[in-house]
Amino acid sequence: MRDIRFLDVAKSYGDVEVISGLDLYVREGEFMVLVGPSGCAKSTTLRMIAGLETISSGDLMIGGERANHLSPAQRNISMVFQSYALFPNMTVRDNLSFGLRIRKTDPATVKSEVVRVADTLGLGDLLGRKPRQLSGGQAQRVALGRAMIRRPDAFLFDEPLSNLDAELRVQMRGEISEMQRQLTTTTVYVTHDQVEAMTMGDRIAVMNQGRIMQIGVPTELYEQPANTFVAGFIGSPRMNLLDAKDLLGDAAATVAHGRGSTLGIRPEHLLIGLTEGGVPIGAARVNRIEDLGHEALLHLSNARGAHLTVRTSGDIRGTVRAGETLSLALRPDRLHFFDSTTGERLP
Amino acid sequence: MKMRTVLQFHGGPGTGLSQAWAYVFTGAMVLFSLFPVYWVLTVSLKSRRDGLASPPLWIFDPTTANYLKLWSHETFKYTFLNSVIITAIGVALSLAIAIPTAYAIVRMKIRGRNLVGVWLILAYMLPEFLFVIPMFSLYQWTGLYDTHVGLALMYQVHVLPLSIWLLSSFFREINPAIDEAARIEGASNWQILTRIYVPCTLPGMAATAVLNAIWIWNELAIALGLTFSKAQTVTLGVTSFRGYASLDWGAMTAASIVAIVPMLLFAVAAQKHIVKGLSLGAVKG
Numbered sequence: 001m002r003d004i005r006f007l008d009v010a011k012s013y014g015d016v017e018v019i020s021g022l023d024l025y026v027r028e029g030e031f032m033v034l035v036g037p038s039g040c041a042k043s044t045t046l047r048m049i050a051g052l053e054t055i056s057s058g059d060l061m062i063g064g065e066r067a068n069h070l071s072p073a074q075r076n077i078s079m080v081f082q083s084y085a086l087f088p089n090m091t092v093r094d095n096l097s098f099g100l101r102i103r104k105t106d107p108a109t110v111k112s113e114v115v116r117v118a119d120t121l122g123l124g125d126l127l128g129r130k131p132r133q134l135s136g137g138q139a140q141r142v143a144l145g146r147a148m149i150r151r152p153d154a155f156l157f158d159e160p161l162s163n164l165d166a167e168l169r170v171q172m173r174g175e176i177s178e179m180q181r182q183l184t185t186t187t188v189y190v191t192h193d194q195v196e197a198m199t200m201g202d203r204i205a206v207m208n209q210g211r212i213m214q215i216g217v218p219t220e221l222y223e224q225p226a227n228t229f230v231a232g233f234i235g236s237p238r239m240n241l242l243d244a245k246d247l248l249g250d251a252a253a254t255v256a257h258g259r260g261s262t263l264g265i266r267p268e269h270l271l272i273g274l275t276e277g278g279v280p281i282g283a284a285r286v287n288r289i290e291d292l293g294h295e296a297l298l299h300l301s302n303a304r305g306a307h308l309t310v311r312t313s314g315d316i317r318g319t320v321r322a323g324e325t326l327s328l329a330l331r332p333d334r335l336h337f338f339d340s341t342t343g344e345r346l347p
Numbered sequence: 348m349k350m351r352t353v354l355q356f357h358g359g360p361g362t363g364l365s366q367a368w369a370y371v372f373t374g375a376m377v378l379f380s381l382f383p384v385y386w387v388l389t390v391s392l393k394s395r396r397d398g399l400a401s402p403p404l405w406i407f408d409p410t411t412a413n414y415l416k417l418w419s420h421e422t423f424k425y426t427f428l429n430s431v432i433i434t435a436i437g438v439a440l441s442l443a444i445a446i447p448t449a450y451a452i453v454r455m456k457i458r459g460r461n462l463v464g465v466w467l468i469l470a471y472m473l474p475e476f477l478f479v480i481p482m483f484s485l486y487q488w489t490g491l492y493d494t495h496v497g498l499a500l501m502y503q504v505h506v507l508p509l510s511i512w513l514l515s516s517f518f519r520e521i522n523p524a525i526d527e528a529a530r531i532e533g534a535s536n537w538q539i540l541t542r543i544y545v546p547c548t549l550p551g552m553a554a555t556a557v558l559n560a561i562w563i564w565n566e567l568a569i570a571l572g573l574t575f576s577k578a579q580t581v582t583l584g585v586t587s588f589r590g591y592a593s594l595d596w597g598a599m600t601a602a603s604i605v606a607i608v609p610m611l612l613f614a615v616a617a618q619k620h621i622v623k624g625l626s627l628g629a630v631k632g
Contacts, residue, residue, distance in 0.1 A: 052527050073533035085528035089546040099532035146532070 001186050002063030002153040003028045004049055009058030011044055011210075018044055019210040022058070026154075029184040031177070033201030035191055037233070041210040046156050046190045050079050063153065078147035079156040082163060084139045086131040092118075092142050093127040099150045117145040120179075137168045144179065155180070157189040161196065173200060194234050198222070206230045224336075228343040231264045231336060237297055237309050239264045239336070246306035248281055262343070264336035267297065267311035271329040272320075278329030284308060286324050291317060300326070384607070391600035398596050413601035423602055426584030429495065430564055431609075433580060436499035437563045438556050441506045445555070448507075449514035450540050454526055471508040478505075479572035486573055493575045501569055506559040513558070517551035518544055553620035561610050581606045 004026040011019040018041045026032040034042040047053040048060060051072035060067045067075055078099075086095050093114055094101075100110045118124045121141045131139055140160065147155055157176070161169045177200050180187050191197055197204045198218045205215045206229070213233075214226040225231035231239045240247075244261045271278045284300035287307075291314065298310040298320065310328070320326065337346040390398050392409040417423050452460050482501060483492070491497030521544060529539045545552065570580040585606055588599035614621070 050527075050531055052530070072527075072531045077531065079528065079531050081524045081528060083522055083524050085522060085524035087525060087529070087543050089543060098529070098534075102533040102538060146528075150532075 001028050001184065003030075003061075004154060004186060004188065005059075005061040006045075006048075007059040007061065009048065009060060010056045011041070011048065011053065012056045017056075017210070022210075022212065024205060024212060024215070026186060026188055029186055031180050031187045031189065031200060031202040033189045033191060033197040033204045034207055035194055035197040035204055035233075036207035036213075038192055039209075040207040042190045042192075042207045043158055045207070046079075046158055046188055049075075049154070049188060050077060050156055051075050076150075076152050077154045077156055078150060078152040079158065080140075080143045080147050080160045082159040084131070084143040084163075086134075086139055086142055086146075088131050090130070091127065092123060092129050092131075092134070095131070095142055096123075096127075096145050096149055098146065103150075113149050117149045120148070121145050136164050137172065140164060140168075140172055141175075144176070148179070148183070152185065154186040154188065157187070157191075159191055160189075161191075161193075176200065194236065198234070204234075206233055208233075224345070225264070226345050228262060228264070228338050231338070231345075235266055237267050237311065239266050240270070240308050241338075242306050242308075243340070246302075246304045247308075249304060261340040262338040264338060265330055265334060267309040269331045269334035270308060270310040271331065272298075272310065272312060272316070272326050273329070274327065275329055277331060279332050280327065280329045283325050283327050286320060286322050286326060289320065289322055298326075300328070302328070387600045387603050390596055391604050393597065395597055413597035414605070416598050417601055417605060420598070420602075422579075422587045423581075423584045423605075426579045426587070427581045427606070429578055430581040430584075430606075432495050433499045433502065433578070434560050434563045436495065437502035437506070438559045440499060440503035441510050441559050442552065442556060444503065445507055445510035445514050446545060446552075447540060449511050449518050450536070450544060452511065453515050453518040454523065455536070467508040467512055471512075475505055475566070476568045476572070479569055483572055492573060493578050495578050498570065498573055498578050498580070499563075501573060502563045502566065503559075505566075505569070506562055509562075510555050510559060513555045514548070514551060517548040521547055550620040550623040553617050554623075557613055557617045557621055560613060564606075564610050 004024075006022045006024040009019065009022040010017060011022075022045065024032075024045070034045060036042045044053055048055055049062075051067070051070060051074075055068050062070075062075060062077075087098060090098065096114050096117055097110045100113060105113075114127070118127060121144060123138070123141055123145060126134065126138060126142070131142070134142065143160070160176070161172055164172060173196060176189075189196075189200060198221075201218060203215060203217055204221055206213045206221065208229050214221060214230045216224075221230055221234045225234060225239075228241055232241055241262060241264050244263045247263050247265070274280060282302055284302040286298055286300055288299040290297040290299070294314050296312055296314050296316055298312060300308045300310060302308065308328070338344065339346055389407075391413050392411075393404070393407050394410050394412065397404050397407045448463075451457060452463060478501070486492035486497055491500065525543060526539055529543060534542070564580075565582065566580070567582040570583055574580070574583065581602075585599060585602045588595040588602060
């Protein structure tokens with residue numbers, strides 16, 4: 001197990017710089033998630049660790065050694081791909097043992113390692129099958145097995161669950177986390193799915209346009225987003241981000257104390273009616289209701305034209321209809337304040 | 348899906364009339380291309396007198412005399428064997444060069460690989476006879492003239508563009524992430540090529556080999572220019588029945604039929620692979 005460190009790394013394709021000034025430290029044994037919208041260069045970052053992309057400037061250190069010019073094989077890392085990238089012509093057994101055989105491991109060890117990994121992942125009955133005879137979940141497990149078998153210094157995951165259906169995704173999410181916890185192998189996991197990020201990562205790095213917007217443990221990102229980007233990206237449905245006057249009207253001066261003019265409030269921190277501890281923020285009209293069963297999302301617009309999302313219990317079913325007007329309140333201790341020009345969080 | 352639409356011509360299965368026309372047209376094309384073969388076959392089975400009859404005889408007593416004559420014809424047997432050897436060497440050489448080249452073009456970031464693509468198309472369009480005259484002097488000088496290896500070398504050069512082009516299209520079908528996965532596991536380019544790419548595209552390899560073999564086997568112009576006696580191929584063997592003052596039509600047609608047979612068998616045996624191979628690049632699942 002080794003740590004991974006990016007020191008002022010930049011990556012450009014021709015004249016186009018996709019990553020600049022990247023500083024990121026992944027601790028030994030840590031599960032680090034890189035999350036961001038598509039095109040934010042999170043995969044490129046991962047591929048630079050793997051050695052599949054060259055580094056234009058700066059240093060990549062793996063285990064304290066500069067790794068910029070090491071070939072993928074020399075880095076002793078494993079990678080799981082979104083498409084699984086199993087070798088189509090080989091059986092599951094040969095897929096699992098490929099890396100060991102390439103590295104000229106003695107056949108007896110190869111055999112016992114295949115058995116060990118197959119047992120761990122429940123692949124025992126599939127060893128003779130070809131990849132095309134596997135379901136998505138099975139193929140994913142083989143890809144995991146191929147990554148585990150060499151006991152690498154680090155695991156890299158590139159959106160490994162994107163091709164699975166929802167149920168399997170939840171299951172594999174648990175399995176990957178569990179596997180990482182047991183092996184305590186340094187892991188970098190790329191996803192665009194913030195649920196994966198929140199549930200799996202020891203720490204999360206939120207990326208946008210080739211830059212890291214914030215690094216922190218999941219609750220930190222949720223409770224103290226460093227800027228409007230992270231505030232909007234982490235959490236579903238997304239945080240309401242509005243101009244202070246649009247949200248609060250006359251109350252803006254008292255609640256916001258003039259601390260900047262962009263306010264953030266999560267949908268679950270907006271309250272319907274007058275509740276204890278809530279500060280009333282006036283009436284709003286219900287445009288649309290999304291009833292998810294256990295909860296309902298109300299999409300509203302207030303008299304100042306601001307659009308708001310409120311998350312509430314599913315129990316309101318039947319009591320609220322589209323077109324109605326509700327009075328809203330908010331929990332002032334849950335307000336987030338951002339600089340309206342830079343988008344940075346204000347203290 | 349694409350294949351089916353092509354075979355149905357225009358319109359769906361419901362348009363009966365256009366489908367009938369399609370059959371008529373296809374039938375006419377098949378007749379047009381098979382009639383010469385039929386004609387050669389009948390002449391080869393006729394006696395000398397029946398073969399020269401005018402107007403031609405449609406009904407005749409078939410004879411195997413012409414084929415038996417071939418059996419004792421040393422030149423023909425020799426050229427036939429030459430063709431087998433030269434085709435085998437030519438196909439082996441062309442694949443040995445085309446496989447790594449195609450991989451490099453498809454998967455490696457090499458300066459000027461687009462230029463290679465242009466060269467491939469250009470080389471494929473040039474007539475082979477263009478090369479014969481300069482090669483004649485070069486071969487005379489190097490001692491490759493009238494040798495099996497010399498001819499095979501020349502042939503593999505000519506089938507190389509098509510081979511590289513075909514194999515590249517098969518290789519392009521392979522997900523590049525598979526290369527990356529193999530590279531991370533520690534495999535070299537050569538190991539990726541031999542352990543993954545080649546086994547994954549065997550039908551494509553077979554298709555390429557068959558097409559190359561057919562081209563090499565049927566080639567005449569280069570063989571005419573670069574051989575004299577020792578390395579003469581079967582296409583030249585067929586013409587050896589043309590004497591100074593006479594033509595042995597019966598033996599020549601029998602020789603033609605015999606010369607077609609190996610490639611026919613080859614193509615039939617590999618037909619499944621050829622269709623699969625050639626549709627590898629065309630039809631996406």
